[in-house]
Amino acid sequence: MLTLYYAARTCSLASHIALLDAGATYELQRIDFGRTEQRSLAYLEINPKARVPAMATPRGVLTETPAILVFIAQSFPKARLAPMDDPFAFAELQSFNSYLCSTLHVAHAHRMRGNRWADDAASFADMQRKVPQSVGACYELIENRMLRGPWVMGESYTIADPYLFTLAQWLEDDGVNPARIPRVMAHRSRMAERVNVKRAITEELAD
């Protein structure tokens, strides 16, 4: 059994969608950010990083979205969610996911989580002012150079698709102009129509 520790409206949605895409049997455990449950002693035992997602497996807990997504793909090979046997194609997929975690998500986090990297209210305001530009630049690179279409990696749906979809939920709030990234917006709409995406979002909001 796999147990996904998640919070609604966070990047854990990507792993949740991938579990459904894989046909995995899983349980959900909601971590209540409103009560800062991610910093509770009980959760810190599971994930000392005090973040989501974390996924408990029979062999131990995994963290970090790119790692969890590949674990799901590799554990359920019939779902064909990653080209594990083609080192170059797999590396391109990994490169995309790595960009999302280390550049796009990080740029986004400067809107609400500035206290990770600074202390002064003026710095937080400065960071927030720059988010439309920094996040926008990430999306323009994705739009123009990285997203192949119809899916991120081209004709084959992969674990990169729920990950991009998940982060793209936040782009309007980040002040990014959707008109400048029509292919990203079309991908988001295409994803939103998928049964597993609708189900994952419904499960998270209902829990």
Next chain:
Amino acid sequence: MLTLYYAARTCSLASHIALLDAGATYELQRIDFGRTEQRSLAYLEINPKARVPAMATPRGVLTETPAILVFIAQSFPKARLAPMDDPFAFAELQSFNSYLCSTLHVAHAHRMRGNRWADDAASFADMQRKVPQSVGACYELIENRMLRGPWVMGESYTIADPYLFTLAQWLEDDGVNPARIPRVMAHRSRMAERVNVKRAITEELAD
């Protein structure tokens, strides 16, 4: 043939060491950050992100350290640099590398690259003041919860080792107290003794 685009004293060293560990045939192409060559039109054609590393392969260019490292490991399986056939062990390795790129390296970057996320000099100073704390917290987590020893993942040397070694070059300049992370420091010393590590550093400084 593989061509690694690198700059000395950057995270591209990790991929360089891994190429040597893999026994790969490769060429080096130095990108001169002093002349902002990473923003030249020629280099932007190779890597529109204007960063290093980038690695040209017969099928195209790869970017992002975690992706390049796994590509090297998977392309040269005899070197046994990653447990590709064990989804859980591979996910643990990927989780470690993902933490380095998205949390540790990002925290470090707030010392010199604050203009990625803010505009005001006062914000940059605020960010710089927080680096010893934010980077230090990453290393304490690595020290106490992540680094198994003697190598990152335990008894087997993997691609996580050159990656941690590379980022650990910067910890004193980031204001981290080495006395608080003796196991990280012992790992760095152990790595520094390896022939391939010495050779990679020598090649980069000589080029």
